[in-house]
Amino acid sequence: MIAHLVTDTLVSISRRPQTDCAERDRHLFHDLGLDSLALMETVTALEKLAHCTIPDEVTGQLATVGDLHDAVGRCASGAPSRIAQAEEYLRGHVSLHFERAARFRAASERLRVSGLDDADILVDLGAGFTELDYFLRAEYGWRGRYVPLDAWIDGTFDFSTWQPARPVGWYAALEVLEHLADPEVLIRRMKESALKGFVVTTPNSKTVDVLAQDPTHVTPLDEETLQSWGLTTSLHNFYGQYQDGICGL
Numbered sequence: 001m002i003a004h005l006v007t008d009t010l011v012s013i014s015r016r017p018q019t020d021c022a023e024r025d026r027h028l029f030h031d032l033g034l035d036s037l038a039l040m041e042t043v044t045a046l047e048k049l050a051h052c053t054i055p056d057e058v059t060g061q062l063a064t065v066g067d068l069h070d071a072v073g074r075c076a077s078g079a080p081s082r083i084a085q086a087e088e089y090l091r092g093h094v095s096l097h098f099e100r101a102a103r104f105r106a107a108s109e110r111l112r113v114s115g116l117d118d119a120d121i122l123v124d125l126g127a128g129f130t131e132l133d134y135f136l137r138a139e140y141g142w143r144g145r146y147v148p149l150d151a152w153i154d155g156t157f158d159f160s161t162w163q164p165a166r167p168v169g170w171y172a173a174l175e176v177l178e179h180l181a182d183p184e185v186l187i188r189r190m191k192e193s194a195l196k197g198f199v200v201t202t203p204n205s206k207t208v209d210v211l212a213q214d215p216t217h218v219t220p221l222d223e224e225t226l227q228s229w230g231l232t233t234s235l236h237n238f239y240g241q242y243q244d245g246i247c248g249l
Contacts, residue, residue, distance in 0.1 A: 056123055
């Protein structure tokens with residue numbers, strides 16, 4: 001089934017003969033004539049057909065038709081376990097959408113004002129329920145490519161060791177930094193890899209007890225710390241108290 005999906009999709013996008021698109025050793029760029037945009041189109045189409053998400057890191061390493069077969073196969077076979085992980089996550093996180101909405105709206109506004117456009121790719125680290133994608137599309141009309149990274153989506157769970165596969169336009173890391181022992185490392189990696197910029201949100205340690213908020217929080221942060229890392233910050237009401245959250249760009 002996967003072989004047919006890959007072959008048919010490649011034929012449709014590359015306009016090359018089916019015999020070429022079915023050969024595992026055919027190079028996606030040299031033999032089938034794809035460019036980076038066509039590869040993204042191919043991956044997006046296959047994700048929809050296979051009902052799964054191919055990690056951005058994997059997409060960046062695709063070279064042959066066989067690589068694409070393997071990527072879709074791993075993606076599709078991992079779907080049931082990710083659903084189970086999502087259900088487990090939901091059992092432990094019961095806050096309502098409107099209670100989280102402020103941080104997604106703040107991040108969306110900062111991204112759009114700072115130049116996020118429909119041609120951009122946005123990689124969302126710790127994407128959760130992908131609500132940032134919803135806000136950008138439903139409230140701001142964004143039509144770019146959204147790439148979510150999270151344990152239950154693509155298996156990415158340790159952002160202290162995460163490395164970008166290749167530069168992209170934008171990154172987002174909402175409610176991620178406070179979970180890391182050394183969040184500045186992640187800031188540096190996003191700064192080095194982002195072609196346009198990145199946005200973060202985190203609880204304001206001057207207003208709330210960050211460590212008491214969540215047992216997985218390990219590093220309280222404040223505006224001064226984020227500013228010392230080169231971010232422009234603004235204060236928001238994220239958790240029910242005045243200026244209890246920080247958005248940084």
